[in-house]
Amino acid sequence: MDKVSLQDLIEKIDKGTATEHELGLYNAYMNRIAPGSTDWDQFNLDDQEQVRLELWDQLQVVMQKTQPRRFVLWTRISGVAALVLICLSITGYFLFSTINQSGKHSLAQVNQDILPGGNKAILTLSNGHRIVLSDAKHGVLVSKNNIRVNKNSDGQLTYEAKNGDHVSNIAYDTLTTPTGGIYNIVLADGSKIWLNSATSIRFPEIFGSKERKIELISGEAYFEVIHNPFAPFRVATPHGIVEDLGTHFNINTYGDESAEKTTLLEGSISVKSKNQKVVLQPGQQALIDNKRDADPIAVSAADLDEAIAWKNGLFLFNNEDLESIMRKISRWYNVKVVYQDQAVKREIFLGSVSKLKNASEVINMLEKTGKIHFEVNGSLIIVKAK
Amino acid sequence: MSVYSKYTEQELLSLLKAGDEIAFTEIYNRHWKFLFTAAYNALRHKADSMDVCQTIFLWIWENRLQINVKTSLQGYLYTAAKYKIANLLRQGKIRETLLDDVLTTDIVAEEIKDLEIKELKNFIKQLIEELPEKCREVFLLSRDEHLSHRQISERLGISEKTVDDHITRALKKLRIPLSRMATIFLSF
Numbered sequence: 250m251d252k253v254s255l256q257d258l259i260e261k262i263d264k265g266t267a268t269e270h271e272l273g274l275y276n277a278y279m280n281r282i283a284p285g286s287t288d289w290d291q292f293n294l295d296d297q298e299q300v301r302l303e304l305w306d307q308l309q310v311v312m313q314k315t316q317p318r319r320f321v322l323w324t325r326i327s328g329v330a331a332l333v334l335i336c337l338s339i340t341g342y343f344l345f346s347t348i349n350q351s352g353k354h355s356l357a358q359v360n361q362d363i364l365p366g367g368n369k370a371i372l373t374l375s376n377g378h379r380i381v382l383s384d385a386k387h388g389v390l391v392s393k394n395n396i397r398v399n400k401n402s403d404g405q406l407t408y409e410a411k412n413g414d415h416v417s418n419i420a421y422d423t424l425t426t427p428t429g430g431i432y433n434i435v436l437a438d439g440s441k442i443w444l445n446s447a448t449s450i451r452f453p454e455i456f457g458s459k460e461r462k463i464e465l466i467s468g469e470a471y472f473e474v475i476h477n478p479f480a481p482f483r484v485a486t487p488h489g490i491v492e493d494l495g496t497h498f499n500i501n502t503y504g505d506e507s508a509e510k511t512t513l514l515e516g517s518i519s520v521k522s523k524n525q526k527v528v529l530q531p532g533q534q535a536l537i538d539n540k541r542d543a544d545p546i547a548v549s550a551a552d553l554d555e556a557i558a559w560k561n562g563l564f565l566f567n568n569e570d571l572e573s574i575m576r577k578i579s580r581w582y583n584v585k586v587v588y589q590d591q592a593v594k595r596e597i598f599l600g601s602v603s604k605l606k607n608a609s610e611v612i613n614m615l616e617k618t619g620k621i622h623f624e625v626n627g628s629l630i631i632v633k634a635k
Numbered sequence: 636m637s638v639y640s641k642y643t644e645q646e647l648l649s650l651l652k653a654g655d656e657i658a659f660t661e662i663y664n665r666h667w668k669f670l671f672t673a674a675y676n677a678l679r680h681k682a683d684s685m686d687v688c689q690t691i692f693l694w695i696w697e698n699r700l701q702i703n704v705k706t707s708l709q710g711y712l713y714t715a716a717k718y719k720i721a722n723l724l725r726q727g728k729i730r731e732t733l734l735d736d737v738l739t740t741d742i743v744a745e746e747i748k749d750l751e752i753k754e755l756k757n758f759i760k761q762l763i764e765e766l767p768e769k770c771r772e773v774f775l776l777s778r779d780e781h782l783s784h785r786q787i788s789e790r791l792g793i794s795e796k797t798v799d800d801h802i803t804r805a806l807k808k809l810r811i812p813l814s815r816m817a818t819i820f821l822s823f
Contacts, residue, residue, distance in 0.1 A: 250738050259721045263806060265759055265778050272752045277742045279717035280751075282724070282733065285673035294681060301667060304685050308663070308692050377656040 250278070296504035298467050363582045363608035363628065366446055368404035369430030375420035375454070382406065382432065396437060396454045406434040410455045419457060425449040426468070429583035431559075436463075438475055440482060443560045445469035446580040447503070456480065469501040471560045476516070486511075488542040489522040498529075499556050505576055508536040508547075512556040522546050558601070564611065565601040571621065574598060575632065582608045583628065590634040596620050644708045651699045659696055666709055667692070670716045677720050677729050687723070691715045701761055706754050714754045766805050773801035 250258075258275050261267040267275065289297045369383040372390070380390055382400060390406075391398040399407040406424065426432050426444045433443040437455045444450060448468025453461075461482045474482045476495025484491040486502050488509045496516030502509040511520050513529040520527050520535040523543045527535055534551035538544050558565035559577075566574050572594035575586045581604060588594060598618065602611050612623045612630070624631040639647070639661040650658035667688060674684035691712060695702065704711045723729065763771060776782045776790065784802070788795040 250742075252734060252738065255734075255738065256725060259725060262718070262721065262755075262759070265763065265774075269752060272755050273748070274742060275721070276714075276717070276748070276751050276755055278737065279721060281737045281740070281742070282729065283673040283677035283717055283720045285669040285713055285716070286676070287668060288672065289668070290672075290675065294675070297668070300671065300681075300685075301664075304667060304671070304688055305663060307685060308689050311689060311693050312696060375657075377660060 250274075296467075298504060363584060363625070365605055365607060366429030366431065366581045366583065368432055370406075370424055370426045370432035370444065372398075372406065373423040373425070375422055383430070393454075398454075404432065406432065408435065408437040408454060410437040419453045419455065421451055421453055423449060423451045423466075427583070428580050436461075438477070438480075438482075440475045441473040443471040445471075445501075445559050465500055465502060468503055469499070469559065471497075471499045471557055473497050474516075488537045488539065489520060492519045492521070494518060499560075501556075502539075503576070503580075504539065506539065506573075508538050509542075510556070511535045511537075512551045512553065514553055514557065520546060559604070562604045563601050564604055566598045568597050568599055570594065571596045571598065571615075571632070574615070575630070578608070578611060578630075584608065584630050585628060586630045586632060588632045590632070593621050593632055593634050644704075648702065648704065648708065651695075652702070654699070659692075659699075662695070662708065663692055666712050669709060670712055673713060673716050674720055677733065678723065679730055679733075680728070683723065683728060687716060687719050690719055698761070698765065701764065703757060703761065705757050706750050710751065710754050711758070714751070714758045718755075718758065762808070763805075766808055770801045770805050770808075773798055774805040777802060 255278065258267070258271060258278075261271055262275050294300060367383075372380045372382055374380070374391065382404070387400045387402045389397060390400050395411055397409045397411065399409065401407065424432065424434055424444060426446055426448050428447045430446055431444060433441060434450075435441050436452060438461060440461070442450060442452075442463075445468055448470055449466040450463060450470060451466060452463040457480070459480060461477070461480050462485065463483070464485045465487075467487065472482075472484065472493070474493040474496050476482075476493065482493040482496075484493075484500060486500060486509055487504075488502065491498065491500060491511050494517040496518050497514040498516075498518050499512045499514070500509070501512075511518070511529070512534045513531050515531055517531075518529050520529060520537075522537050525546050527546050527548055529535055529548065532551060532553060534549055534556070536547040536549070552567050555565050555567045555569075564574075564577060564581075578584065579586045598615065600614065602614055608630075609625070612625070615621060616623060620635055622633045622635045624633065639657055642650070642658070642661065647658045647662055651662065670688050670691060671684055674687040675681070678684050678687070694715065695712070702711075720729075724734075763774065766774060773787055773791070776787045777784070782790065784795050784798045787793075788798045791798075
C-alpha cells in the first residue's frame with residue numbers, strides 16, 4: 250500500500266463507505282502505525298507519573314469548560330495558572346513599589362525576577378472533589394459524620410476523627426503540592442507530614458485499628474509519627490515500604506533523582522524494598538536505586554541538616570553537584586533549567602541560602618563562585634560555563 | 636487503593652453512565668497509558684499525543700450515555716484512538732519514515748481481526764448516531780442510498796446548499812476535531 254491509498258482508505262472510513270475488508274485493512278495498518286503498549290519511553294518522555302497528571306489536569310480544564318459546575322478549578326501543574334499567578338504577583342509588586350515611589354526597582358528588574366514558592370497545595374477528597382488550599386479560607390473545610398478537616402491560619406491542614414464513629418469503608422484523600430509549593434498536614438492520628446514541592450501523598454481520612462498506611466506517590470516528605478505499637482505506621486513509596494517504629498524520618502522519592510532516600514532522625518524505622526529489608530538507626534540513610542530497585546539497599550551515615558533543610562526553609566548544599574542543586578531550584582521556583590555546557594553539571598558547591606529569597610539571589614550566590622554563569626529568560630534558566 | 640480499583644469494567648461502565656466521576660478517574664488511570672503510547676508511537680510528539688488522549692477521554696465522558704462497548708473498554712478506547720490518529724495522519728502529523736516502513740510491509744490476512752472490525756463499525760455507528768437528526772438523515776441518505784446531493788435536496792425538500800452544509804458538518808464531526816484549548820495549554 251502507498252500513502253495515497255491509505256489516505257483514500259481513511260477517507261472511506263470517515264464517510265462510512267468502507268467495506269468489511271477495508272475496515273479490516275485499515276484496522277491492521279493502524280495497529281502497526283500506532284501500537285499501544287504498557288512500556289514507557291523514559292528517555293524521550295518525562296516521568297510517567299508527571300505525564301499522567303499533566304494529561305489529567307488538561308482534561309479537567311476542558312471538562313470544566315463543558316460542565317461549569319462540576320469541577321473545582323484545578324490549577325496544580327498548569328503552567329498557565331502558575332504563570333498568571335507569577336504575573337499577578339509581579340504586577341502587584343510593581344504597582345506597589347510605584348505607588349510608594351520607592352524607585353528602587355526598575356520594571357526590567359522586577360519582571361526578570363522569579364519569586365520563591367509558598368504554602369500551596371490541592372486536596373482531592375475521596376469523592377473526587379478538589380480544594381485549592383492556597384485559596385481556601387481557613388476554618389472547617391470538610392465536616393462529615395466521622396471526620397472534620399480544618400485549615401489553620403498558618404496554612405496547615407488538620408484531620409480530626411470524631412469519636413465513636415467507625416466506618417467500614419475507609420475514604421482516601423490525596424494532598425498534592427505543585428512545583429513551588431509546600432504544605433503540612435496533621436493526620437487523624439496526630440502524626441504530622443510536611444510535603445516538599447511537587448509531592449503527592451494519599452492517606453485515609455481516618456485510620457483502621459490494625460495498620461496506618463499512607464502512600465507517598467512521588468516527591469519528598471518529612472514524617473513525625475505518633476507511635477502506636479498496635480497499629481504500625483507504614484509509608485508505601487514507589488520503590489518500597491517504610492515502617493515506623495516511633496519516629497521522625499524523611500523520604501525523598503523524586504523521579505528525577507537517582508535514588509529513593511529515606512533518612513532517619515529519631516526513633517527507628519524499617520525500609521523494605523522488593524527483596525530486602527533493613528532497619529535504620531538514627532542518623533542513617535537508606536538508598537534504593539530508582540532504576541534498579543531490586544538491588545541491595547545501601548545504608549550510610551546521613552547529613553541530617555541537609556536531609557531536612559527544605560523543611561526548615563533552607564537550601565543547604567553540602568558538596569552537592571550543580572545538576573542536583575538546579576533540580577531543587579527548579580522544583581521550588583517552578584523554572585526549567587537547561588545547560589549550554591554539560592561539564593558544569595558536575596561542579597561541586599557548598600553553602601546555604603534561605604528559600605524565601607527570590608531566584609536571582611540564589612543564582613547570584615552560585616555565580617559568585619566564578620565557575621558558572623546564568624541567563625534567565627522568563628521561567629527558563631540557562632546555565633553556562635564562565 | 637480505592638474500592639474502584641477492584642471494580643470490573645462492566646461495573647465501572649455502569650457507574651460512568653450514572654455520571655460517577657470517580658469511575659471516570661479509574662477508567663482514565665487504567666487506560667491512559669496504553670492510549671498515550673499508541674499515539675506517541677505514531678506521532679512522536681508529546682503535546683499531540685496528549686491531545687489525542689484528551690479528546691478521547693473527553694468524548695467518553697460527554698457521550699457516556701451512548702457508549703456501547705462490544706469487546707473491551709481498552710479495545711473500544713483504542714479503536715477511538717486509532718480513528719483519531721488516522722485523521723492526524725492526513726494532516727501530515729505522522730513521521731514519514733514510520734509510514735514508509737509500515738506501508739511497505741505486507742499486512743497478512745490473519746491480522747484482520749473480526750472483533751476489532753466489529754468494534755470499529757460500532758464506533759463509527761455511534762459517531763453517526765450523535766449527529767443532529769437532520770444532519771444524520773442527510774448523511775445516511777448520501778452514504779447508504781448513494782443519493783446525490785441534488786436527489787437528497789429533492790427528496791427532503793431542502794436546498795442543495797443545506798445538503799452540502801449537513802454533509803460537511805457530518806464529516807467534520809466524524810473527524811473529532813483537535814481541541815484548540817489543549818494546544819494553548821501545552822505551548823507553555
